[in-house]
Amino acid sequence: MTDAAPRLKGLLEQVLGHPLPVRIRAWDGSEAGPPGAPVLVVRNRRALRRLLWKPGELGLARAWVAGDLDIDGDLYAVLGLVSGLIWERGEDARGLGQALRESDVRAAVRGLFRLAGPGLPPTPPREEIRRRRHLHTRRSDRRAISHHYDVGNDFYEIVLGPSMVYSCAYWTAPESVGGTLEDAQRDKLELICRKLALRPGQRLLDVGCGWGSLAIHAAREHGARVVGITLSQEQAAYARKRVAGEGLTDKVEIRVQDYRDVRDGPYDAISSVGMAEHVGAARYLEYAQDLHRLLAPGGRLLNHQIARRPQRDESTYAVDEFIDAYVFPDGELAPLGTTVTQLERAGFEVRDVEPIREHYALTLRRWVANLEADGARAARLAGPGRARVWRLYMAASALAFERNRIGVNQVLAVRTPESGASGLPLRTRTWNT
Ligand SMILES: C[S@@+](CC[C@H](N)C(=O)[O-])C[C@H]1O[C@@H](n2cnc3c(N)ncnc32)[C@H](O)[C@@H]1O
Numbered sequence: 001m002t003d004a005a006p007r008l009k010g011l012l013e014q015v016l017g018h019p020l021p022v023r024i025r026a027w028d029g030s031e032a033g034p035p036g037a038p039v040l041v042v043r044n045r046r047a048l049r050r051l052l053w054k055p056g057e058l059g060l061a062r063a064w065v066a067g068d069l070d071i072d073g074d075l076y077a078v079l080g081l082v083s084g085l086i087w088e089r090g091e092d093a094r095g096l097g098q099a100l101r102e103s104d105v106r107a108a109v110r111g112l113f114r115l116a117g118p119g120l121p122p123t124p125p126r127e128e129i130r131r132r133r134h135l136h137t138r139r140s141d142r143r144a145i146s147h148h149y150d151v152g153n154d155f156y157e158i159v160l161g162p163s164m165v166y167s168c169a170y171w172t173a174p175e176s177v178g179g180t181l182e183d184a185q186r187d188k189l190e191l192i193c194r195k196l197a198l199r200p201g202q203r204l205l206d207v208g209c210g211w212g213s214l215a216i217h218a219a220r221e222h223g224a225r226v227v228g229i230t231l232s233q234e235q236a237a238y239a240r241k242r243v244a245g246e247g248l249t250d251k252v253e254i255r256v257q258d259y260r261d262v263r264d265g266p267y268d269a270i271s272s273v274g275m276a277e278h279v280g281a282a283r284y285l286e287y288a289q290d291l292h293r294l295l296a297p298g299g300r301l302l303n304h305q306i307a308r309r310p311q312r313d314e315s316t317y318a319v320d321e322f323i324d325a326y327v328f329p330d331g332e333l334a335p336l337g338t339t340v341t342q343l344e345r346a347g348f349e350v351r352d353v354e355p356i357r358e359h360y361a362l363t364l365r366r367w368v369a370n371l372e373a374d375g376a377r378a379a380r381l382a383g384p385g386r387a388r389v390w391r392l393y394m395a396a397s398a399l400a401f402e403r404n405r406i407g408v409n410q411v412l413a414v415r416t417p418e419s420g421a422s423g424l425p426l427r428t429r430t431w432n433t
Contacts, residue, residue: 001006005030005116008042013109025072036080038073048116052109061239063383064392075395079251127197129144136280138258142231145278148161149232155382158374159367159390164211164238165189167274167304168360168408181366192271195352195406195412196300197423198222202268203231205294207259208275212252212283218271219251227264229257241369247277259287273304276339280332288346295362297417301348306360307407308333348413357407364398 023033209228232384
């Protein structure tokens with residue numbers, strides 16, 4: 001058979017009720033679709049079986065992880081076209097779906113089953129079997145963090161580069177966008193320290209300290225005494241080595257500790273960068289209360305966190321299955337308004353919100369480029385499936401930030417004392433200066 005691609009294209013369009021914007025190359029070498037369009041490579045029939053067994057995002061992801069599906073050409077272009085179908089046409093597609101004759105769709109699905117050939121559904125990967133409800137106990141959080149972060153520091157060195165910062169960088173000026181990721185990450189760390197108004201000798205708690213970059217910056221550049229906490233053993237070992245290398249062991253302590261177990265407050269300032277996404281809606285208020293309790297009166301919190309957009313009907317919100325199963329088990333995004341409300345409920349005075357959505361798209365594109373530049377080694381270190389997942393999730397996330405599906409915000413909050421003296425200057429921001 002040398003006509004798999006045109007048959008597949010026809011059947012998929014019949015199911016979707018929409019022309020496919022990408023070209024398809026099938027296992028028999030046949031191709032179909034708009035000439036010059038990016039190519040979705042379907043390497044074998046197993047890819048189809050995975051899709052049919054678990055239609056939608058998760059089926060696609062499984063086929064991608066296993067290498068049964070691939071992209072020939074610009075990854076962003078294909079993701080843009082496919083996500084365009086899912087996001088922009090979500091509403092229309094539902095309308096279209098209703099307009100489609102059910103008997104036609106059923107016939108097309110039967111055709112897809114025939115094309116997929118016989119075979120048992122592939123066993124789901126271990127990550128999916130381990131999925132559980134989002135309880136966010138200390139134990140489940142430790143396990144989820146280990147899944148994501150104990151992949152190996154060498155792998156993260158490839159993706160993140162020498163700065164080893166795993167959160168959105170800050171591109172200070174249009175010219176800086178052409179600069180290095182390391183400069184943009186250093187500028188982000190500096191921005192956070194300035195927002196916290198760190199002074200020599202002050203105690204900073206860095207919740208979710210990763211590989212120690214902010215802790216080191218705050219101690220080295222601002223003379224702060226820092227406690228950095230992480231749930232990842234590998235991160236902590238790496239961070240401690242860096243701290244020692246910088247000669248900062250008297251100023252920086254790295255602990256493997258859950259934020260719920262920190263008892264040695266009060267701190268003058270707290271940073272939480274790219275960490276609150278792990279907390280979960282059910283625990284968010286407790287998290288905010290814990291940080292409030294750990295701060296001295298007048299102390300500042302800088303919470304840097306990814307936000308999703310609110311749903312028209314929040315009760316229909318569901319976590320992204322692909323991200324949950326393969327990337328961040330138990331990660332949860334909240335709308336910005338919810339985060340601000342919870343911080344206020346915990347007693348904070350929220351003083352500044354800086355949305356930096358576009359900065360994350362730029363950062364993610366650098367991470368994808370880093371991974372692609374050293375793809376073979378990344379696959380050796382983390383396993384080919386994992387390297388493929390990371391590439392897909394980071395590229396898809398870059399598009400999601402670019403298209404305003406998700407955002408990221410730096411929220412500055414103060415444990416304002418009874419007197420009302422916030423300690424902030426009258427103007428915290430200057431536009432065009
Ligand atoms: C995306 S990383 C960000 C690391 C770092 N802040 C940076 O910007 O590079 C998230 C961090 O949060 C930590 N984390 C997640 N849940 C935690 C918890 N319950 N207690 C302490 N740390 C936690 C992880 O171990 C990891 O270090």
